[in-house]
Amino acid sequence: MTAPEPTRSQPMTVTEQAETPAGGSHEDTPLLDLLSGFIIELRQAGLPVSLTENLDAMEAVTHIPIEDRDAFKYALGATLVKNHSHWRAFEVVFEVYFSMRGDEYTLDEVVEGEGPEGEPGPPGEGSPQGGGGAMSGLTPEQLAEMLMKALMNGDQAMLRALARQAVMRYAGMEPGRPVGGTYYLYRTLRNLDLDGVLEGLMDAAREEAPEDLTPLEERLERDEFSDRIEQLKQEIEAEIRRRLVADRGVEAMARTLRKPLPEDVDFMHASREEMADLKKAIHPLTRKLAVRLVRKRRHGRKGSLDFRNTIRHSLSYGGVPAEPKFRFPRPAKPEIMVVADISGSVAAFARFTLHLVYAISGQFSKVRSFVFIDGLDEVTRFFEGVEDIGEAVHRVNTEADVVWVDGHSDYGHAFGVFWERFGRDVGPKTTVMILGDARNNYHASQSWLLKEMQHKARKVYWLNPEPRAYWDTGDSIVGEYSTHCEGTFEVRNLRQLEAFVEKLV
Amino acid sequence: MGFRFEDVDGVRRSLADANYLADDGIAGIVYLADRLGKPILVEGPAGTGKTQLAQSVAEITDARLIRLQCYEGLDESKALYEWNYKKQLLRIQASGDDSGWSEIEDDLFSEEFLLTRPLLEAIRAEDRVLLLVDEVDRLEVETEALLLEILSEYQVSIPELGTVAATQVPLVFLTSNATRELSEALKRRCLYLYIDYPDLEREREIVLAKVPGVDANLADQVARIVRSIRQLDLKKSPSVSETLDWARTLVLLGINKVDAQSATDTVNILLKYRTDIDKAVKEFADRPDDLVDDGT
């Protein structure tokens, strides 16, 4: 397949020349240059864009005008993003690369006199209510009132204009300042006091209602207003991003905003937002994994020929054994014991691993789980007969009795307790999974306990959420422990966790 | 070659006329699929209108819908074609001893003994068709390979007959519930469309379009409540089909204003898991002040 040159000449907007790489060939329209930079950035962000997909995207944009920004975005998305969990990352890059495209999206004031790169754009055109200009004369009170009204009526165009105005007034953005978008966002939001606005909207709704709002109605009103406020926030964020792009250029901004994909987020350093994404990702992931494992078990191996069954079926073919039937062997399912450090920095890792293991517990003849910090507690009971694994994991974190002396990890002591109380349950069918960073706070390692364990158990695996480069530095003694394990694995993210669990079955 | 659609908005409007409410993404990608001559792989939560989209697009393009429902164990003989060996056996028996084997063999692998299955049928069709490969994620990975030739070349190779190529490029939809990751090779060949739960307005429109006897007010309430429920942390969020079932039930019961009581009484139509139901009921019955407190 060849990539046809787009025939349509794309209208240009303000910042175009600034981002066109110097070495771009002459036949290419600037749009194609922008697009190839865009795709390079997607790859940098970890999205697997193949050559075919690259070409498809180039063809797609010849059919959808860039002015229709949403359609344009979906067209690119459809050709370049084939995994929904990558959509967020795609959107961020899209915003950076294409936020300055299309009339509606030109900046009003900021671009003027913005250094050598940008030419001044058409002033204030296309933005509703005159964009920044018309509103700049308002007092803060008048502005707040307009905001309230726009939110009350769900007036999208007005909200967008107000978002711009708010950023211009409150964000305090200055060209060349080395601060991130979150700082500006924070400043803008602080001035708008959106929590107060929400309460104001609720009061207004209560007043307007003919009778008292029922709890249900309250709830619905609140959700509706929160939704509108959320949209406003997004407009504000987008506006800040546009201005940052204008100031710093596309590539620099893309680099600043680059975030790992959910499956690559480090358990130990996830931000709150990333943690929320991880939590969302875990459910579909376990479901996929479960389905895959069940299938593997059923189909992976063909058993011996089932003679009788074959003959029975051959009757319908006049005695010709046309359809050989096989017996499916049932390989013995392993028995799992998870022993997890749940102290501070590794807690998230333990949670996700427990979640995953229990989600596929059908693959094992038995799963028991133990958590520790310096003391150890069996937590199998939290998972018994529950529908909601997430809930059970939450209880483990809040209710398990894991502190012995001071609540700093003591692997040696925890292993001691484990061995003394549960060692007799470890047998030749047991696979033990130990989770933790093996940072032992310079306590005694007691690694002979692991040696004993390895003798009795079928397999002992160690899963460490730290990057391999940090192993055995400082108080980490994973090397010493791993001499008594069948395998020691770096498991820093969902991708690695999934790979390990799949191997385990 | 003539295209099926004028522009993106045209797609959206025709679909709306056929009672399918599309957003910009859906309409844009259907339009693009027509322009690029590429299949669409549709993913998304259960019951968000993936299958319906293919059916509705067939309707508005006047195409005959050919559907391959995938399941575990589906193989070539059910998806593509099969030789009718019973008939072949009869043919061999009938031929007696006098005719030569090579003659019989030629005869055996001719049209007459070919059983056409959906994929081949779509390729050979003379009339306008739309091919729907439903729930493709249920296929085993190896079987998925069967689709590749069709999806990129719109042709099928039959060793005994040669290559059968399509005379027209049909629209092709594949749906998946993402129970497993599809192969890169498959994804590369398709445009990707993720249909999520609809936003408030679209869901309201869907309810209005699909539920006889529902008024605008009730549709609005239903859509709002469903949106709020979807914000809870649930095992399984209500799908569009469940929204529709719920709206139908409310209409049947003659309820035109949903309050906490009627919501609680009927919520089992929206939610399937006990824990989810409990969560929702609790949310709706509690005093708002409590909600503000634990909503943080």
Ligand SMILES: Nc1ncnc2c1ncn2[C@@H]1O[C@H](COP(=O)(O)OP(=O)(O)OP(=O)(O)O)[C@@H](O)[C@H]1O
């Ligand atoms: N956008 C829409 N417009 C009109 N009806 C819709 C829309 N989306 C969903 N529906 C209705 O919702 C129901 C479920 O749709 P459908 O069966 O196509 O879902 P699905 O995504 O294929 O689900 P599954 O994953 O379970 O196969 C159908 O009755 C369909 O008509």
Ligand SMILES: [Mg+2]
């Ligand atoms: Mg379906």
